[in-house]
Amino acid sequence: MKSIEDINRKIAEKTAAVWTVSEFKKHIRASDAVTPEDVDVVTCGTFGVMSGTAAVLAFQAADAGSFTHATKLTLNGVPAHIGPCPNENNGHVDAIVYGTTGSNRPGYGGGHLFADLVAGNFVEAQIDTDTGTTTKSVRLSDMSAAKMIVTRGAFRNYMAFVNPSEKEVKTIFSVLPMKGNMIQATFSGCGEINPLENDPTLRFHTPGTAALVNGARGIILGSGTRASAAKPNLSLAVDMHRMDPNLMGGFKMMAGCECLTSVATAIPVTDDAALAALSILDENISLPVANVMNRTAFDAAIYADAWKGDRRIRTDPAKCKTSDCSRCRDLCPREAIRPDLTITKACMGCLTCISVCPDGVYSAKTGVLHTRAGDVPIVLRQSDRLRGERIALLLRDEIRSGNWRLGGI
Numbered sequence: 001m002k003s004i005e006d007i008n009r010k011i012a013e014k015t016a017a018v019w020t021v022s023e024f025k026k027h028i029r030a031s032d033a034v035t036p037e038d039v040d041v042v043t044c045g046t047f048g049v050m051s052g053t054a055a056v057l058a059f060q061a062a063d064a065g066s067f068t069h070a071t072k073l074t075l076n077g078v079p080a081h082i083g084p085c086p087n088e089n090n091g092h093v094d095a096i097v098y099g100t101t102g103s104n105r106p107g108y109g110g111g112h113l114f115a116d117l118v119a120g121n122f123v124e125a126q127i128d129t130d131t132g133t134t135t136k137s138v139r140l141s142d143m144s145a146a147k148m149i150v151t152r153g154a155f156r157n158y159m160a161f162v163n164p165s166e167k168e169v170k171t172i173f174s175v176l177p178m179k180g181n182m183i184q185a186t187f188s189g190c191g192e193i194n195p196l197e198n199d200p201t202l203r204f205h206t207p208g209t210a211a212l213v214n215g216a217r218g219i220i221l222g223s224g225t226r227a228s229a230a231k232p233n234l235s236l237a238v239d240m241h242r243m244d245p246n247l248m249g250g251f252k253m254m255a256g257c258e259c260l261t262s263v264a265t266a267i268p269v270t271d272d273a274a275l276a277a278l279s280i281l282d283e284n285i286s287l288p289v290a291n292v293m294n295r296t297a298f299d300a301a302i303y304a305d306a307w308k309g310d311r312r313i314r315t316d317p318a319k320c321k322t323s324d325c326s327r328c329r330d331l332c333p334r335e336a337i338r339p340d341l342t343i344t345k346a347c348m349g350c351l352t353c354i355s356v357c358p359d360g361v362y363s364a365k366t367g368v369l370h371t372r373a374g375d376v377p378i379v380l381r382q383s384d385r386l387r388g389e390r391i392a393l394l395l396r397d398e399i400r401s402g403n404w405r406l407g408g409i
């Protein structure tokens with residue numbers, strides 16, 4: 001048995017054995033006899049739609065004394081909530097922006113705004129005040145504060161949704177209207193690499209523990225909203241200034257904009273119980289299957305079904321023959337398809353382009369949910385396992401550099 005302080009000492013001396021969750025699972029799949037002597041820390045990660053993400057932003061909007069108080073603010077057209085501090089007469093504005101708020105530009109919302117700020121882009125602030133309306137271009141580096149709060153993140157085993165009714169439905173869980181008769185499924189969750197899947201009792205996810213959020217170091221505040229013993233999640237806080245724009249962003253859905261967020265945490269391998277919790281595999285993780293209309297689970301698949309598919313899609317632009325068609329580019333939730341139909345690094349492998357293209361330009365092994373009612377092909381993933389693995393790797397390297405401390409307050 002090792003204590004967290006023993007492991008912290010090894011981290012500081014750069015002698016700790018730190019593995020990513022994927023490296024660890026390879027050993028488990030190969031039935032290697034891993035003991036707490038072999039590994040000190042395992043880093044886990046997840047990336048996907050996390051609706052409970054918001055940012056607290058503060059910046060100098062105009063000269064001091066030019067207005068008494070701001071009444072309304074938009075950033076790149078995304079409405080913000082002024083306050084909670086009034087900032088009377090000092091020309092400064094504090095505001096909260098929700099990651100899921102849409103703007104006057106179709107397909108652009110809070111999640112896109114956060115990624116633009118982190119990428120160093122100027123955004124247009126329009127501020128209504130008691131003395132008139134003022135506009136200003138502002139960057140993250142101009143902001144006196146930019147803190148992200150995740151109120152509900154890294155959910156353990158989320159859900160898959162199907163539409164058992166006979167009619168198509170529009171839902172927040174699909175990019176296109178969801179076809180009836182259970183012939184399509186959408187799902188969220190990174191399965192065996194998710195931090196809480198590997199520590200379901202939150203033994204090592206206590207308040208004050210450090211975590212990477214969108215690539216920047218933040219802290220765990222505790223459990224998030226709607227957390228339960230069976231489905232725990234986390235709330236986190238983090239400064240936005242050191243985030244990576246490729247590990248976050250916006251996602252254009254049928255019912256509006258969603259916010260993409262990534263979280264990585266470190267699990268100390270102190271004893272056999274920690275090792276046992278880390279040994280869970282996709283094959284043993286239930287993926288509840290719910291009716292999209294009432295969100296009630298009535299069956300269960302497993303994450304191994306969901307993630308059996310390819311992480312990314314293939315494209316064959318020469319097959320595009322339909323004239324006056326731009327469906328793939330219009331409907332890609334990440335706006336990741338170029339005019340020549342090649343794909344940018346913004347792609348998160350959501351699979352939408354495969355369903356919308358009439359010419360079969362896009363292809364991938366997509367995964368199938370095995371339910372009691374039959375096999376249901378997956379048409380949309382709202383999580384990206386590749387980016388989940390990437391943030392776990394980032395955290396592994398950070399810990400190996402000696403620049404990390406385990407444990408909460």
Ligand code: SF4
Pocket residue numbers: 313331332333334335336337343346347348349350351352353354
């Ligand atoms: S899988 Fe297709 S639709 Fe989805 S993000 Fe990538 S390019 Fe866009």
Ligand code: SF4
Pocket residue numbers: 320321322325326327328329341356357358359360361
């Ligand atoms: S959806 Fe298919 S057919 Fe239409 S433009 Fe895109 S690649 Fe071409």
